[in-house]
Amino acid sequence: MPTPFYPSLPLRPSICATTPRVPSSENSSAYCSASSASFASFVTRTLLPPWILRRSTETERIEDRHQRIMAERTVTVVGPDSGPEAPFPLLMEGPVQHGQKRGGDKLGIPTANLPVDRSGKEDAASGVYFGYASLLLPSTHADHPSRSSNSNPNPPEKKWHIYPMVMSIGYNPYFSNKERTAEANLLHIFDDSFYDVPMRLLILGYIRPELDYAGMDKLIADINADRRDAYVSLRTRKGWVPKEGAWIPSEEEVEVEAEGERKRKWQITKDVTWEAGTLDASWLVRD
Numbered sequence: 001m002p003t004p005f006y007p008s009l010p011l012r013p014s015i016c017a018t019t020p021r022v023p024s025s026e027n028s029s030a031y032c033s034a035s036s037a038s039f040a041s042f043v044t045r046t047l048l049p050p051w052i053l054r055r056s057t058e059t060e061r062i063e064d065r066h067q068r069i070m071a072e073r074t075v076t077v078v079g080p081d082s083g084p085e086a087p088f089p090l091l092m093e094g095p096v097q098h099g100q101k102r103g104g105d106k107l108g109i110p111t112a113n114l115p116v117d118r119s120g121k122e123d124a125a126s127g128v129y130f131g132y133a134s135l136l137l138p139s140t141h142a143d144h145p146s147r148s149s150n151s152n153p154n155p156p157e158k159k160w161h162i163y164p165m166v167m168s169i170g171y172n173p174y175f176s177n178k179e180r181t182a183e184a185n186l187l188h189i190f191d192d193s194f195y196d197v198p199m200r201l202l203i204l205g206y207i208r209p210e211l212d213y214a215g216m217d218k219l220i221a222d223i224n225a226d227r228r229d230a231y232v233s234l235r236t237r238k239g240w241v242p243k244e245g246a247w248i249p250s251e252e253e254v255e256v257e258a259e260g261e262r263k264r265k266w267q268i269t270k271d272v273t274w275e276a277g278t279l280d281a282s283w284l285v286r287d
C-alpha cells in the first residue's frame, strides 16, 4: 500500500491567530487560508511529516515536543492547497553576495543576499516571502550532495539543488538599511558558506510586511515564526512540494543562549526526503 502523503496525528494547533501576524494591506495576495475549519483539520492531519513517524526511536520524543509547541503557538498556512496563485511565482537569480554580517552573528539566522536592483524585482512589495531556493554548488563545496554523509535525495549528478526558504525583500527597518536587498534563509544546515555561488529563488507566497521592532529578540522571534510558517505551508501540501524533490529539514526545539538568557528556538537539524509533489519547480534546476 502506498504511504499516505498526509499522516494522521492527534495535533490541535490553532490556525490563523485571532490577531494575525500578517496584515494584508501591502499585498493582496497575503492571506491566511480561507477555510479555517478545513485547514485546522488539514494541519491536524498533516503537521508531522511521514519521516518523523518512520524514525522509530525518536518518534515519541519529537511527537511530544511538536505537540507541546504547536499547542503553544499558532501557525499561519499561506495560500490555497492547490498551490501558488498569481502574481506568484516570482523569480530572482544571481550570485550570493556579502551583506552586513548581521544574520549569522547577531540574529543566529544567516541570510544569503541578492541585490534587488539588478534582479528586475524593484516592483515587488517589501516584505517577507517564502518558497524554494536552488544553488549551483561547486563539487568541491562541503555541502555538495556528492560529499554529504546523510541520506540525500538530490542526485549528485544534478547541478542545481533545491532547498525550502523564507526571505525578506526591503530595507530591514530594524537596521535602517539604505539599500534594498533580498535575503533568503535556506531551511537547511550548511557546513560552509556559499558566497558567490549562483542562487535562484522561486518565490511562491507572501507572509507579512517588514516591520521595525522594539528589540532584537522580537525580530528573531518573528523570523523564526516566519520559518515555521514557511515550512508548514510548503511541507504539508502536495501543491507546494516540487516534482523535482528537495532537501527537507526537520525542525527541533533547542535551547540557545541569547543576550545572556537561555531561550528556546526552532532550529533546522536534519535532512530527510520529501515525497515529490505537484509543483513545477523546473526553473530552479534547469541548466
Ligand SMILES: Cc1cc2nc3c(=O)[nH]c(=O)nc-3n(C[C@H](O)[C@H](O)[C@H](O)COP(=O)(O)O)c2cc1C
Pocket: 099, 100, 101, 102, 103, 104, 107, 111, 112, 113, 128, 166, 167, 168, 171, 172, 173, 174, 175, 183, 184, 185, 209, 210, 211, 212, 219, 222, 223, 226, 227
Ligand atoms: C524571514 C525573514 C524576515 C525578516 N523580517 C524582517 C523585519 O520584519 N524587519 C527587519 O528589519 N528585518 C527583517 N529581516 C531581515 C533581517 O534583519 C536580516 O536578515 C538581517 O539584518 C541580516 O542582514 P545581513 O544579511 O545583511 O547580515 C528578515 C529576514 C528574514 C530572513
Ligand SMILES: Nc1ncnc2c1ncn2[C@@H]1O[C@H](COP(=O)(O)OP(=O)(O)O)[C@@H](O)[C@H]1O
Pocket: 096, 097, 098, 099, 100, 101, 102, 103, 104, 105, 109, 110, 111, 112, 113, 184, 185, 186, 187, 188, 189, 190, 192, 193, 194, 195
Ligand atoms: N541556512 C542558510 N541560509 C542562508 N545562508 C546561509 C545558510 N547557512 C550558511 N549560509 C551562509 O551564510 C551567509 C549569510 O550569513 P550572514 O551572517 O547573513 O552574512 P551576510 O551579511 O554576508 O549575508 C550566506 O551568504 C551563506 O554563504
